[in-house]
Amino acid sequence: MEDGRKKWPALLRPRDMPLALLILAVAAAAWLWPHGQAQVAVIEQDGKLLARVELAHITQGYAMEIPGEYPVTLWIEPDGVCFQDASCPDKLCIRTGKISRAGEAAVCLPARVSVRMEGGSRPVDGVTG
Amino acid sequence: MQEKKHDFNRGPAARRVAFLGLLGALALALSGLEMLLPPLPMLPPGAKPGLSNIVTMYAASGVGLGPALVIALLKGVFAGVTRGLTAFLMSTCGGLLSTLVMALLLRPKKRPFGLVGVGIAGAVTHNAAQLCVASCLAGGVVWYYLPFLLVFAVLTGTLTGLLLRVTLPVLEHLRNL
Structure with missing residues (x-):
């Protein structure tokens, strides 16, 4: 020593x-870094846009199933989105919980599915901080 | 006896191999132990205290950069075997880069930081590299986690530095046997 x-x-x-x-x-x-009220949930798989959900346009929660190597199920509500079920090994996406603020994101890396919240007018680049 | 103490890498090969094997096993045991921890509240999913970074940080200066990188790679393979390809990529990139940074900061006579500072720098590098890999796999949305991961890295890096200070006498004793 x-x-x-x-x-x-x-x-x-x-x-x-x-x-x-x-x-x-x-x-x-x-x-x-400024965050606003989430208005749009942008759902992507493999970097390709699957859906843009205007949260103001839905009144009750519904499930969205996304097929793939690791199928996942999203639960989309007027005030946020969460991973409801996933067949990936680690389930980290489910543990993320519900995201509701603009700029927030939930990701399932094995399934390569991501959901991010946009605040409407704000450009996407803002989330990098 | 004196000569052995001062130059680990010129000592008998069997002793070197045994000690490196011990460090590798220690890194894997700590990685495995972490997987048993319950999910940490208030932290981004998948965040772990990185206890095995104590081993790579020790190795980065105690046995040389080459063997330290091999141990980091071993950790990545272990993550891959137990948690899949995504975990392999994240762990390997984070481990190799943070080991490199810690080795640079621990170079003799060029030590800008103490053990805590080096631990923090290593943890930040680890998390940043993982975030880069994650953003390649899933897109830029993962940068949302940046602030959480930075704060977490300061905490875990401090822990790494403290724990290495505590275990250093034991590790140095084993190395110089």
Whole structure:
């Protein structure tokens, strides 16, 4: 451990805290990026548009089945969309829960299905923060 | 005896192989342990504390960049075997890139950060690389997770640095046996 002390840096060094704060600041900026009320749910598979659902135009929830290597079922409601069922191995998409704000997204990577919320007039590029 | 302590990579091959095997097994055991954890509330789905990054961070400076990258690759293969191709791609890209960054930051005489800082840099690189892979697979929508993953990386990176500081004496002792 005598040579170990020379080989390894100390637990904390003066620049560690600024690094952490910088990263947190970037995170805060990305989070505070303007989000609006979701109006349209954009559903894509393999990067191709499957459907654009105007949430204002539906009155009650319905299920949308998306076939593929890993079939998934979406549950679409006036106030948001969630993955109801998925045949992918990890079920991370279901655990995402319901998305409702503009800019939010739910993704099933194995099935390559994504749902994202758009706020109407705002361009898609905005979600990158 | 002194010479052995100072140059691991010129020591007997059998000792080197045994120690690298131990590190690889440790990385996989920690990865496996993480899969048993319940889903973490308030965090993006799939986010894990990255305990096995302790091993890659140690390896990045303790045994050299080459073996460290092999351990990162091994972690990716393990993720692939247990959780599928998507997990393989995400884990491999994140692991290789973060190992590279941590190795650069731990170079002797060029150490801008402490163990906590290096852990944070490694975790941020890991998450950013995974987000890039995810956005290639599923489109730019996944960047929505960026702020959560950055905050999470600061927490898990700090944890990695702290835990490595605690386990460092043991690892160094095993390496120098």
